[in-house]
Amino acid sequence: MTTDNQSRVVLSVEGVTIDTRPAGRKPIVRDISFDVKEGETVCVVGESGSGKSVTSMAVMGLLPKDALQVSKGRILLDGEDVLQVSAARMRALRAAGVAMVFQEPMTALNPVKTVGEQIDEVLRLHTKDSAAQRRKKVLEMMERVHLPDVTRIYKAFPHELSGGQRQRIVIAMALILRPRLLLADEPTTALDVTTQKQILHLIKELQEQEKTAVVFVTHDFGVVSEIADRIVVMNRGELVETGTRDEILTAPKQDYTRMLVSSVPSLIPRRSPVTGQPKVLEVVGLVKRYGKKGLISDHSVLAAQEVSFTVHKGEITGIIGESGSGKSTVARCVMRLTDPSQGAVVVNGQDIVPMRRLRDVRKQVQYIFQDPYRSLNPRRTIGQSLMEGLINYGIDEGEARRRAGETLELVNMPASVMNRYPHQFSGGQRQRIAIARAVVMKPDLLIADEAVSALDVTVQAQVLRLLEDIRANTGVSILFITHDLRVAAQICNTVVVMQKGRIVEQGAAGDVLANPRHDYTRALIDAAPAPDWDFQNFRPAAGMPGMAPA
Amino acid sequence: MTSDTAPSKPAQTELDLPDMAEARNDSGVAAMIRAILSSWPARISAAVVVLIVAMAILAPFLGTVDPVQLDPSQRLQGSSAAHWLGTDSYGRDVYSRVVYGARISLAVGAGTVVIAVAAGIFFGVLTGYFRWADIIVMRFMDGLMAIPGILLAIALVAISGATLTTVLIAISIPEIPRVARMVRSVIMGVRSEPYVEAASVLGTGALKMVWRHMLPNTVAPLLVQGTYIFASAIMTESILSFLGAGVPPETPSWGNMMADGRVYFLVKPELILYPGVMVSLTVLSVNMLGDVLRDRLDPRMAKRL
Numbered sequence A: 001m002t003t004d005n006q007s008r009v010v011l012s013v014e015g016v017t018i019d020t021r022p023a024g025r026k027p028i029v030r031d032i033s034f035d036v037k038e039g040e041t042v043c044v045v046g047e048s049g050s051g052k053s054v055t056s057m058a059v060m061g062l063l064p065k066d067a068l069q070v071s072k073g074r075i076l077l078d079g080e081d082v083l084q085v086s087a088a089r090m091r092a093l094r095a096a097g098v099a100m101v102f103q104e105p106m107t108a109l110n111p112v113k114t115v116g117e118q119i120d121e122v123l124r125l126h127t128k129d130s131a132a133q134r135r136k137k138v139l140e141m142m143e144r145v146h147l148p149d150v151t152r153i154y155k156a157f158p159h160e161l162s163g164g165q166r167q168r169i170v171i172a173m174a175l176i177l178r179p180r181l182l183l184a185d186e187p188t189t190a191l192d193v194t195t196q197k198q199i200l201h202l203i204k205e206l207q208e209q210e211k212t213a214v215v216f217v218t219h220d221f222g223v224v225s226e227i228a229d230r231i232v233v234m235n236r237g238e239l240v241e242t243g244t245r246d247e248i249l250t251a252p253k254q255d256y257t258r259m260l261v262s263s264v265p266s267l268i269p270r271r272s273p274v275t276g277q278p279k280v281l282e283v284v285g286l287v288k289r290y291g292k293k294g295l296i297s298d299h300s301v302l303a304a305q306e307v308s309f310t311v312h313k314g315e316i317t318g319i320i321g322e323s324g325s326g327k328s329t330v331a332r333c334v335m336r337l338t339d340p341s342q343g344a345v346v347v348n349g350q351d352i353v354p355m356r357r358l359r360d361v362r363k364q365v366q367y368i369f370q371d372p373y374r375s376l377n378p379r380r381t382i383g384q385s386l387m388e389g390l391i392n393y394g395i396d397e398g399e400a401r402r403r404a405g406e407t408l409e410l411v412n413m414p415a416s417v418m419n420r421y422p423h424q425f426s427g428g429q430r431q432r433i434a435i436a437r438a439v440v441m442k443p444d445l446l447i448a449d450e451a452v453s454a455l456d457v458t459v460q461a462q463v464l465r466l467l468e469d470i471r472a473n474t475g476v477s478i479l480f481i482t483h484d485l486r487v488a489a490q491i492c493n494t495v496v497v498m499q500k501g502r503i504v505e506q507g508a509a510g511d512v513l514a515n516p517r518h519d520y521t522r523a524l525i526d527a528a529p530a531p532d533w534d535f536q537n538f539r540p541a542a543g544m545p546g547m548a549p550a
Numbered sequence B: 001m002t003s004d005t006a007p008s009k010p011a012q013t014e015l016d017l018p019d020m021a022e023a024r025n026d027s028g029v030a031a032m033i034r035a036i037l038s039s040w041p042a043r044i045s046a047a048v049v050v051l052i053v054a055m056a057i058l059a060p061f062l063g064t065v066d067p068v069q070l071d072p073s074q075r076l077q078g079s080s081a082a083h084w085l086g087t088d089s090y091g092r093d094v095y096s097r098v099v100y101g102a103r104i105s106l107a108v109g110a111g112t113v114v115i116a117v118a119a120g121i122f123f124g125v126l127t128g129y130f131r132w133a134d135i136i137v138m139r140f141m142d143g144l145m146a147i148p149g150i151l152l153a154i155a156l157v158a159i160s161g162a163t164l165t166t167v168l169i170a171i172s173i174p175e176i177p178r179v180a181r182m183v184r185s186v187i188m189g190v191r192s193e194p195y196v197e198a199a200s201v202l203g204t205g206a207l208k209m210v211w212r213h214m215l216p217n218t219v220a221p222l223l224v225q226g227t228y229i230f231a232s233a234i235m236t237e238s239i240l241s242f243l244g245a246g247v248p249p250e251t252p253s254w255g256n257m258m259a260d261g262r263v264y265f266l267v268k269p270e271l272i273l274y275p276g277v278m279v280s281l282t283v284l285s286v287n288m289l290g291d292v293l294r295d296r297l298d299p300r301m302a303k304r305l
Helices: A052-060 A087-097 A115-126 A131-144 A150-154 A163-175 A193-210 A221-227 A245-250 A255-262 A327-335 A382-392 A397-410 A415-419 A427-439 A457-474 A485-491 A509-514 A519-527 B020-024 B028-036 B040-057 B094-129 B131-146 B149-160 B164-191 B194-201 B206-242 B254-262 B270-297 B299-304
Strands: A009-020 A029-037 A041-045 A068-077 A098-101 A181-185 A213-218 A230-235 A238-244 A279-290 A301-312 A316-320 A342-347 A365-368 A445-449 A477-482 A494-499 A502-508
Touching: A009 A052, A009 A213, A029 A052, A029 A068, A029 A213, A029 A238, A041 A052, A041 A221, A052 A068, A052 A098, A052 A181, A052 A213, A087 A098, A087 A115, A098 A163, A115 A131, A115 A150, A115 A163, A131 A150, A131 A163, A163 A193, A181 A193, A193 A213, A193 A221, A193 A519, A213 A221, A221 A245, A230 A245, A230 A255, A238 A245, A238 A255, A245 A255, A255 A457, A279 A327, A279 A477, A301 A327, A301 A342, A301 A477, A301 A502, A316 A327, A316 A485, A327 A342, A327 A365, A327 A445, A327 A477, A365 A427, A365 B194, A382 A397, A382 A415, A382 A427, A397 A415, A397 A427, A427 A457, A445 A457, A457 A477, A457 A485, A477 A485, A485 A509, A494 A509, A494 A519, A502 A509, A502 A519, B028 B040, B028 B270, B040 B094, B040 B270, B094 B131, B094 B164, B094 B206, B094 B254, B094 B270, B131 B164, B149 B164, B149 B206, B164 B206, B194 B206, B206 B254, B206 B270, B254 B270
Parallel strands: A041 A213, A041 A230, A098 A181, A181 A213, A316 A477, A316 A494, A365 A445, A445 A477
Antiparallel strands: A009 A029, A009 A068, A230 A238, A279 A301, A279 A342, A494 A502
């Protein structure tokens, strides 16, 4: 979509500085300026802590009053400064002028009211329509966001809907009064890729019909390249660069933008399978059933069925799937954090499923958790966390300390951090510490359960490189669980694609990701945002077999 | 632990580590004391508690005479130089009995907290960590909670006879289920925390797991619960003594004094007033401190109230 220069500017952010209250040493956001025109989508991109969400909250007038304030600049909505208006006027503006869609649709909706009533409430508060008129409008709007069976969904409660449907409801609520500006703060981050694609399409479609200006806050360059007309790159509260989509993606001017864009892994598989190495892990016919199967009724859920795959020494095997595919269940079964219902998990030639003493096997397999903020005990120092496993296996404290220090250096952290506590580190640093804690045990197999999903792209790129280095240096095998095809393409030798507890396809990463045979794999690859863009080289991905340019 | 890794400059410059000093000075105890002394009601409560504790410890040096010394010739006297707060129906010095009474009350409060918290931690960890224990022990605890605390205490004292120890145990037992439930819920909550799973992956055994990774999470809520138990134990002891089911009647406890004074309420209401005021002051101050602690340690709860 192109925007001609004659389009009216809907939102104009002029030199906005946001300070903490009382003012701290450094403002949170410094001197940000950008415009959004009618019918245009501007993506505000940045890593966590870049100030992108705070900026969008300021536009909505939603900054927490006792903590943050706009200390300089103007925010003009159709020429009216939202920082100066009265509370009553702001309420009116929020209804008709600017609407917002949040990241987590479950928390944005009231759990004890039907979704129909919640959309209706917007109309009841802001229009003089009769109940019958409102109901008609609500149903119409629900149809426009492509919800099926709208009269039934009108009466549904939020928990009865899927994540994608909930986000559609939130979008319907936001757009029913036809606002001039839609602020979307990471609206698709909590959704699966296939759902994400649908929601992005929906926003685009409604925007074209209504000429709404859209500010889309996101950290995901895949999403950006799909929908943005213009891009605003932010870093640590400052505006780094603005430009059209093509300018930023093909020829970024600033170093930071270059680094940010090139950190996005591309979908082109890079590694081939390892050959001629012994099997480290073999999973045979694994079944995990939650709940009990009665004589007549069956309330059990099969989280994994007939899962079989192998991991060779020095190999990185990816398990790919959306939420609910059973990929984490498999990982937990391999670790015996969850007990499998049937099947065998053979580690170094030994089936660990019937084992009673897990201590002996635990040393051979180590686990890296998704959330680095919760996987380290906040009350224990880094050194204590790192040495815990070694000491459990009878290594004396001095030796454990020495090894912990060495391993910290392996993950590019100085050994001197051992006396500090986890809260003193950033997410990426903590994840490296968590990796060090696993690697220090010298395991044969590492299980990385969404280990880079919670990290910013630049940090994610570093951690992926680190895992790759550790594999090269120690010859450890890695079972890499992820929902992100890009990450899998980047690091995995072989991949296993799971859907609803079953393996639908497995093989060399190059084969599965480039020439998917199963429909589900194909759907996943199609849904991945911007499959045709090679971010690392700032150009369209050329010559990807089996992939048509969008 | 030896620290051969003193705060030297990190080798890698990419690390953007915050100052250590900043993180160090926010240690638990100092922060807590600062929090307690941050508002006037809290300061006054803290001062009252300190005064009462000092009174209990220094009782023999505060111009008191033997609190159980009978003197039938001096029954029901008013205030005088010899008896600052007068005497009771047996001619015992009321002032001395009030001062020594603090000892009984504080001992009962502290003893109850120790017994209830220790037993509560034991059962809480047992039921929170092992599912099989949960079903059996918690149903027993539910049964215990269904019986009114005072009634249970009276029954226990009736069975085992009235001494300070039996009264202490009788007051503690009804408090155990509450502590056990709280510890259990904390343990169950952290059991699925990734850092606990991480420790189990590292081969950490059950006992070490509980001690290192789980129990530290119960310290804050236990501290708050402890103050409430302390206050309520003082109340219960007074009630038991007042009903004649508490510590032996000659013991100078505030409850006993009120029980003795009850008969002379119309003649000499001070006999009830002095110990009554002491009980109220102590319980109120301790409760107030508990509230401050709770607000500080659990800010979410504070906002809701």
